[in-house]
Amino acid sequence: MSYCHLRAINATTTPSSTQRRPRRWLAALALAAASLLPALPALAAVPAAELQTLTDLYNSTNGAGWTTHTNWLSGDPCDNHWSSITCDAGGAHVTEVGLNGNNLIGTLPSLSGLTNLQYFYVDDNQLTGAIPSLSGLTSLQDFYVNNNQLSGAIPSLSGLTNLRNVDASDNQLTGAIPGLSGLTNLQGFYVNNNQLSGTLPSLSGSTNLRDFHVNNNQLTGAIPSLSGLVHLQRFYVNNNQLTGTPPAAPASLLAVNSALCPNYLSTPSPTDAAWDTATGSTPWSTGCTAAPSATGVAAVPTLGEWALLGLGLLLAGLGAARVRGRP
Known part of the structure; x- marks a missing residue:
């Protein structure tokens, strides 16, 4: 093939500089776009409600100041x-928030978005304010908000x-202890050292309960x-301020790992010896006293008492008159 023929072929197959410029421009644009990608936030794999709840938690408890x-x-x-933060195996849902001892200061937001x-x-x-509603958090197993x-x-x-x-x-919680019925998996319930009032809830359905601490409150009733x-x-x-006599002590109670007094409880219980062992005190009632009687209310005399009082005053007056009338 002649030299002139090769030049003719190259002239038809090789793009001109004018034709090459658009390709260089496109390549430069692609590189520029790629350089911007790391600056863009990644799409959240968890549902928007879960992401928002965690964001609210961060903002409402001074996240910038966390340890x-x-x-x-x-x-x-x-x-x-x-x-x-811990997620499920697929990384699709938040399953654990473990911020204990992390210098959280502020209030807890709604947790309703964390459905898993x-x-x-x-x-x-150093959390203040109220404990948010737990309604709908049906997967919840452990809930620790103590020491705030x-x-x-x-x-x-x-x-x-x-x-x-x-x-x-x-x-510094107040009000009554909520009902525990239906909580068959409940093992530990600790609400001691608050200002709770009202009566103790039924424990009949909490068949797996191991620890029950409600001491140092203002609870009443039996x-x-x-x-x-x-x-x-x-x-x-x-x-x-509990009253009445204690119920029978379960045989499973550990020795020296329970306390019934001080309260206004009375003896005998159905199982005094078992309570002695469980409390480490013989008798278990040491420290319990009788309920205080009402004070500061004056007794109102009955009609008969008023009559006797009037008669007494009349006789006293007659006696005084006789003394004054003597020479």
């Missing part, structure tokens, strides 16, 4: 491994059938039956 807040508010909580939450630990912080400055009432636990442990001790609580090991109801 540890690695990767928080950056991308997806599961994919970006936000500190103290199993474990919630925010104990040993929380106030208001303990929310309803109804329907939380997977619940194993509730610790709201050492706060101690409910402990029949059927075959796993109960520790039972603390001391330092309240």
Whole structure:
């Protein structure tokens, strides 16, 4: 093939500089776009409601001041491994919030968006305000908010059938203890050292209960039956205003791991010896006193008492007149 023929072929197959410029421009545009991609936030794999709840938690408890807040508010909580957050195997849902002892200061937001939450630990912080509703958190197993400055009432636990442990001790909670019926998996219930009032709830359905601590409150009424609580090991109801006689002590109670007094409880109980062993005090009633009587109300005399009082005053007056009339 001649040289001239080759040049002719090249002239028809090789693009001109004018033809090459659009390709260079497109390549430069692609590189520029690629350089911007890392700056864009990753799409969240968890549902928007879960992401929003965690964001609210961060903002309402001064997340910037937490002891540890690695990767928080950056991308997806599961994919970006936000500190103290655990997700399910597929990385699709948040299952644990473990922010205990992490210098949280502020109030807890609504937790309703964390519908797959199993474990919630925010104990040993500086949280104030109320405990949010737990309604709908049917996967919840452990709920620890102890050692804060929380106030208001303990929310309803109804329907939380997977619940194993509730610790709201050492706060400033008021109101009544919520019902525990239907919580067949409940093992530990700790609400001691608060300002709770009202009566103790029935424990008849909490057949797996091991620890029950409601001491140091303002609870009144009788101690409910402990029949059927075959796993109960520790039972603390001391330092309240409970009355009546204690029920029979379950055989499962550990020695020196319960307390009934001080209260206004009376003897005998159906199982005094068992309570002596469980409380480590013989008798178990040491420290309990009789309920105080009403004071500060003056007794109103009856009609008969008024008559006797009037007669006495009349006789006293006649006697005085006779003395004055003597020479």
